[in-house]
Amino acid sequence: MTTTEGNSVKFESRITFYVVLCWILAAFGGLMFGYDIGISGGVTGMDGFLIKFFPNVYRRKLKAKEDNYCKYDDQYLQLFTSSLYLAALISSFPASKVCTKYGRKPTILSASVFFLLGSGLSAGAHQIWMLILGRISLGFGVGFGNEAVPLFLSEIAPVEYRGAVNILFQLLITIGILIANLVNYGTSKVHPWGWRLSLGLAAIPATGLFIGSLIIPETPTSLVERNHEEKGRKTLKKIRGVENVDPEFEQIKVACEIARRVKYPYRNLMKISSMPPLIIGIVLQVFQQFTGINAIMFYAPILFQTVGFKNDASLLSAIITGLVNVFCTLVSIYAVDKVGRRLLLLQACVQMFVSQTAIGGILLANLKSTNSLPKGQAWVVVVLVCVYVSSFAWSWGPLGWLIPSETFPLETRTAGFAFAVSSNMLFTFVIAQSFLSMMCHMRAGIFFFFAGWIVIMGIFVLFLLPETKGVAIDEMKERVWKKHPIWKKFMGDDADDRAKKTIEMS
Numbered sequence: 001m002t003t004t005e006g007n008s009v010k011f012e013s014r015i016t017f018y019v020v021l022c023w024i025l026a027a028f029g030g031l032m033f034g035y036d037i038g039i040s041g042g043v044t045g046m047d048g049f050l051i052k053f054f055p056n057v058y059r060r061k062l063k064a065k066e067d068n069y070c071k072y073d074d075q076y077l078q079l080f081t082s083s084l085y086l087a088a089l090i091s092s093f094p095a096s097k098v099c100t101k102y103g104r105k106p107t108i109l110s111a112s113v114f115f116l117l118g119s120g121l122s123a124g125a126h127q128i129w130m131l132i133l134g135r136i137s138l139g140f141g142v143g144f145g146n147e148a149v150p151l152f153l154s155e156i157a158p159v160e161y162r163g164a165v166n167i168l169f170q171l172l173i174t175i176g177i178l179i180a181n182l183v184n185y186g187t188s189k190v191h192p193w194g195w196r197l198s199l200g201l202a203a204i205p206a207t208g209l210f211i212g213s214l215i216i217p218e219t220p221t222s223l224v225e226r227n228h229e230e231k232g233r234k235t236l237k238k239i240r241g242v243e244n245v246d247p248e249f250e251q252i253k254v255a256c257e258i259a260r261r262v263k264y265p266y267r268n269l270m271k272i273s274s275m276p277p278l279i280i281g282i283v284l285q286v287f288q289q290f291t292g293i294n295a296i297m298f299y300a301p302i303l304f305q306t307v308g309f310k311n312d313a314s315l316l317s318a319i320i321t322g323l324v325n326v327f328c329t330l331v332s333i334y335a336v337d338k339v340g341r342r343l344l345l346l347q348a349c350v351q352m353f354v355s356q357t358a359i360g361g362i363l364l365a366n367l368k369s370t371n372s373l374p375k376g377q378a379w380v381v382v383v384l385v386c387v388y389v390s391s392f393a394w395s396w397g398p399l400g401w402l403i404p405s406e407t408f409p410l411e412t413r414t415a416g417f418a419f420a421v422s423s424n425m426l427f428t429f430v431i432a433q434s435f436l437s438m439m440c441h442m443r444a445g446i447f448f449f450f451a452g453w454i455v456i457m458g459i460f461v462l463f464l465l466p467e468t469k470g471v472a473i474d475e476m477k478e479r480v481w482k483k484h485p486i487w488k489k490f491m492g493d494d495a496d497d498r499a500k501k502t503i504e505m506s
């Protein structure tokens with residue numbers, strides 16, 4: 001039966017075994033991304049890896065006199081982590097083309113091949129160029145995977161589960177990071193080639209994704225988009241497990257027709273009235289990275305070594321932060337539609353500000369160039385990192401992705417979201433490539449630097465981010481943008497015409 005609740009239509013559907021199987025198979029895409037995020041920090045701290053590729057860093061690490069904050073400051077070492085995100089950024093544009101032109105399934109298949117190639121190359125690397133080439137291939141995998149997997153997951157989900165499925169992708173990323181931390185803990189004991197195991201084990205989720213991409217169907221939306229209507233209807237029946245899919249199928253057809261009529265989505269995105277969601281989509285991603293989260297996700301083991309833990313204890317601490325990350329993402333799934341987006345983001349700003357300044361304060365007062373923190377204080381730093389990560393995990397982590405996915409109108413949704421994804425990759429690259437050098441130059445000040453950004457983020461949310469909780473996507477313009485004291489100026493029906501006239505007159 002098709003029912004209507006308020007403005008949103010509920011279609012007849014069941015959660016079929018087939019849909020669950022598809023989710024599980026595609027989930028390997030999220031795990032793979034998380035694994036790549038989490039694995040590099042532990043690997044860059046392993047002696048066997050440093051001796052082979054970065055002997056200078058290894059020598060510095062051994063010297064007792066070496067400056068705590070600068071031991072790991074090496075452009076190439078940072079490039080090992082960051083090259084992946086640069087490749088992901090570059091490949092996200094061809095990936096979005098492949099995804100529209102050939103469908104989600106071949107895009108996911110390509111991602112898995114890149115992942116397999118990348119894990120083989122980096123695990124078997126004998127020279128640094130092989131290592132970087134491997135990371136670039138993994139980056140292509142992330143670019144292709146992150147374009148197609150979230151889209152695939154939400155397109156096959158029954159409408160009422162789409163929001164939750166969106167956060168599920170973030171949950172998978174955090175689980176991937178945690179698995180990577182656990183793997184690093186185990187392989188660090190396999191000297192001198194444990195790092196090869198860490199990098200090579202990425203082949204397991206990659207194989208899962210590869211097999212999955214052969215089994216999953218193409219999504220009905222993508223089939224209709226590419227003029228395979230009958231096949232689209234059949235697939236929809238199969239994944240919904242019911243005979244009457246006509247109302248939902250009609251809606252997919254209408255949506256595809258509207259999207260098809262928009263010949264130039266990127267030009268549309270430049271219209272004045274598209275600015276509010278575009279600005280918010282990009283700014284949230286930039287801010288998400290300037291919370292400093294990836295300084296922790298990529299380099300936690302190194303950070304914990306810096307404050308004085310031995311290799312083992314620092315990897316263990318990374319596992320603890322990884323666990324906190326997973327559990328607090330679960331909190332977000334529960335809270336996002338109850339508490340609302342703004343409150344979660346603002347609360348997290350306060351919590352992140354307090355924990356970052358406290359970490360900065362402890363290091364400033366007690367961690368000089370060549371000493372280490374007393375044990376108790378080092379553990380306080382671990383606890384503060386957990387406090388910080390927990391608030392990120394229930395707010396800026398998932399919401400940085402959720403808000404851009406729900407605020408664009410259909411005509412500009414994929415183009416707008418592609419901008420958000422590439423801004424994320426660009427700034428993830430910036431942080432990965434610069435954090436260790438920034439720590440060397442700014443020392444404890446690096447934590448105050450991130451805390452400063454958090455204040456700016458809080459002010460932005462307070463004045464410029466409207467609440468989108470409980471608003472259907474097609475009501476955004478009327479109920480959200482046109483009601484906001486600042487953004488409404490961009491929204492008048494004639495805002496674009498006025499802008500055109502001003503340009504013509506000048």
Ligand code: BGC
Binds near residue numbers: 293398400
């Ligand atoms: C961010 C990643 C980050 C992860 C941590 C994601 O939302 O985009 O950069 O590493 O959260 O859980």
